[in-house]
Amino acid sequence: MARRVRLEFAPGVILEFVNRDRGLDFVSRLAEKGTRLPFVVYGPEGCGKTAFLKQAMLLLEEHGYSVVYASPLQREAREALVYSSSLRDIIREVLHALPEPYSSIADVALRIASYAIRRLSKPRLALLLDDVFQAIGLERIEAYVKSLLNLIEHPPSDYDRIVVIVASSEGLSRERLARHAWTSTRMMWNMSRDGFQELYGRLPGPKPGFEQAWRATGGNPRLLAKFYQVGWDMGVLIDEIVEEKELVRLVGMLGGDEIRLLRDALVDPDVLLEHLSLEWGRRLERLLIEYNLVARVYRRSEHLWVDEPPPRRDEELGIGEFYAWQAPIYRDALKTLIGMRR
Ligand SMILES: Nc1ncnc2c1ncn2[C@@H]1O[C@H](COP(=O)(O)OP(=O)(O)O)[C@@H](O)[C@H]1O
Ligand SMILES: [Mg+2]
Structure with missing residues (x-):
């Protein structure tokens, strides 16, 4: 090795x-x-x-x-x-x-x-x-x-x-x-659960417990680093994400149809595929990809993936068959914002 x-x-x-x-x-x-x-x-x-x-x-x-x-x-x-x-x-x-x-x-x-x-x-x-x-x-x-x-x-x-x-x-x-x-x-993709656990295990200091880190980051090591740096405070982590990714602006750009679709996509990102024939559906999909919130994961054949592919479906992590949230916590960040819109 x-x-x-x-x-x-x-x-x-x-x-x-x-x-x-x-x-x-x-x-x-x-x-x-x-x-x-x-x-x-x-x-x-x-x-x-x-x-x-x-x-x-x-x-x-x-x-x-x-x-x-x-x-x-x-x-x-x-x-x-x-x-x-x-x-x-x-x-x-x-x-x-x-x-x-x-x-x-x-x-x-x-x-x-x-x-x-x-x-x-x-x-x-x-x-x-x-x-x-x-x-x-x-x-x-x-x-x-x-x-x-x-x-x-x-x-x-x-x-x-x-x-x-x-x-x-x-x-x-x-x-x-x-x-x-x-x-x-x-x-x-983000790290596999085992790989991520190995990384988490090497982090010094008091830690919140592996499950919490996994459920927030979905195995994304950069977000793990951020979570660590904010003293494992989920609220602060969400605020940082909202700021860094300019999510207030993103949500502000969305019309009523898009907001409703976004709400559904927070539960199941595959609804994005079902709306691609509509102009506003395509616009939302592009924005979520452009802002690096969602990724297209159309196929899981191992040879298309460097390292392990994401799981086929994982509701908890926000992974659908065709689309996946790049990290579960992005959904939480968006939820805090679209709560204000109707
Ligand atoms: N396999 C790994 N082992 C240890 N640390 C890692 C590993 N992958 C990523 N990291 C750390 O996680 C953070 C984010 O990774 P990075 O490579 O910068 O992501 P990307 O380039 O995809 O945005 C960095 O601090 C990096 O050092
Ligand atoms: Mg990089």
Whole structure:
């Protein structure tokens, strides 16, 4: 088993990467063959995509890959571009030769990859792109993905193997890419109950009891971190969610039909599918996806999922057959707001 990365879970709390064994097996299999298409991994906000890519970086290095990890949304430059030591000289040259110093990190990463293929002899190269879609904007997603595909199909020189993985929580970019056969799409869900219990077990200090944490977060580690940081106070956690996700504004945008549908969707998110033929039904669905409250989980075939798929149905967690609340507590947050509307 690969070394485990250490991750900052909350200020002052460093935890090792836990669980996700199936997901790591998936990366090992990619490492053995390389990818013919860029893999795009979609998953709820805070489900652990960044943590997973960081662990994948170690794993790929153990398979002999030189890895570039780019995360344009990171504020700190040192976190935004991370790379294997084998690439140090190449990266220095690329950064030096950039046309303008403020190229986007997503473009820089692509340039590094292309340069590395030219400079190294038949390299194994991995490009891990974290939240790049959000950074480059919806309009440029197709062009960017096409250049990733070009790198794989028409490299500037020979390579041994190449692995390209893009992680995104941008539910809407999926519609953009669905028209093309340029990517392989995989989904990632929150942690499985066992995996989440392992993570919960490693948290220091007094804890509320596992069931409460599970029922609030549905296995979402970012929400677990928040819950921990607010001293396990559910009311404060809900307030934070309302603020951060601008839910007052969201609910304010909804008309009467949409509010009624939202009420029903809080009980069973699959009602969203039944209303897609109506314009206001589509609008509500888009908004809930755009705000990263709901995810589409149309299929459960294991090969479509990095790691464990969500359960087929779980009323308590808000998981339907076709749609799922990204975390159960989002429903509680919305309930406090639509109570005021009629
Ligand atoms: N498998 C894991 N083991 C340990 N910590 C994890 C794991 N997955 C996620 N975390 C922690 O949970 C938080 C949210 O994860 P993150 O990867 O940032 O989510 P995402 O990128 O999907 O929004 C981070 O603090 C991260 O370190
Ligand atoms: Mg992330």
